[in-house]
Amino acid sequence: MVQRRNTRQRTLVAEAVSALHTHPSANDVYAYVHERDPHVSLGTVYRNLNLLAEEGKILEVHTPGGSHYDFRTDDHDHVVCTHCGSVADAGVSRHRSIDDDVEVNTGYRVTGHFTVFEGVCPACQAKQAAQAS
C-alpha cells in the first residue's frame, strides 16, 4: 500500500470535481483550481485526477477528444456532444452486467465497461437550426 498525503493541491482538485457537476475536463478542473491557487500546475491536476480516479473517489469518463471527470462514482453511462464535446448523464438504468459473458467469449479478464452515447446537445441543435435559415 502506498502512503498518500493530504496536500492542499489534492484537496482543491477533489473539491473542484465535487463542485462542478458539469463533467469537467482536466482543463476545467485546472481553471477552477487555478482560480483559488494560481501556483497549482496542470501537471499536478492531472496527477491528482488520476490518483483520485484510481482510488475510486471520482469517475473518469472516456470520450473521443479527452477524459472528463464525474463526482458520481456509481456506474452510469454518458452522452457526449459530437459538436462541442459537452457531456451529460445518459439517464438510462444499466442492463445486467455482461462483463462475465465477454470474459468467457474473449479470454480477457474483464474489469468493467463503459458506454458512451453520441449525439448533438440542445445548445448545438439550436445553433444548427439558426444556421440553416
Added chain:
Amino acid sequence: MVQRRNTRQRTLVAEAVSALHTHPSANDVYAYVHERDPHVSLGTVYRNLNLLAEEGKILEVHTPGGSHYDFRTDDHDHVVCTHCGSVADAGVSRHRSIDDDVEVNTGYRVTGHFTVFEGVCPACQAKQAAQAS
C-alpha cells in the same frame, strides 16, 4: 454530395483494414500500406481512414489511447486490454437500442452509442503470472 476519387492510396488503406482482422490502429494500417508503397504518408492514411469511416465502409473503434479500425461494419462491441491496448470483439449480442430513451432523458439528438469493455488480454495475463513468481 462530394465527388470521391479512387486513388491508389485510398484503395491500399481500405485493403489494409480488410486484410488485418486484428483491429489495427492508424499506425498498423500505415505499416501495412507503407510496406506496399513507401511513399504513402501517415497523414494520407488518417485522411482515408476518416473518409472510409464516414462513408460507413469501415468502423472506427474509440479506445482510451487511440482509435482502431474494423472491417466489420455491423454494430458490435469491443474489449480493450488495459496493458497492451490490444482490441478484440466482445462477442456479446447487443441489447435493444436505448438511444431513444437517452434522447428523451437528455434532450441530445442521439446518433448512436458504443460500449467498450476493459480488461487484461490472455497474453498480458500470462506475462503477469510469470512476473508474480
Added chain:
DNA sequence: ATACCTGCAAACTATTTGCACTTGA
C-alpha cells in the same frame, strides 16, 4: 481542365514525465 487528393512538415491537443525543490506525517 480542374477539383480532389497527396506528401511533407509543422502545428495542435491531451497527457505524461524528469528533475530539483517542498512539504506532510
Added chain:
DNA sequence: TCAAGTGCAAATAGTTTGCAGGTAT
C-alpha cells in the same frame, strides 16, 4: 527526517492541417 508530492518545462502520443504540386475523371 525523508519519501511523497509539486512546479516547471520539455517530451510524448495521436491526430490534423497548410501548402505546393500531383492526378483521377
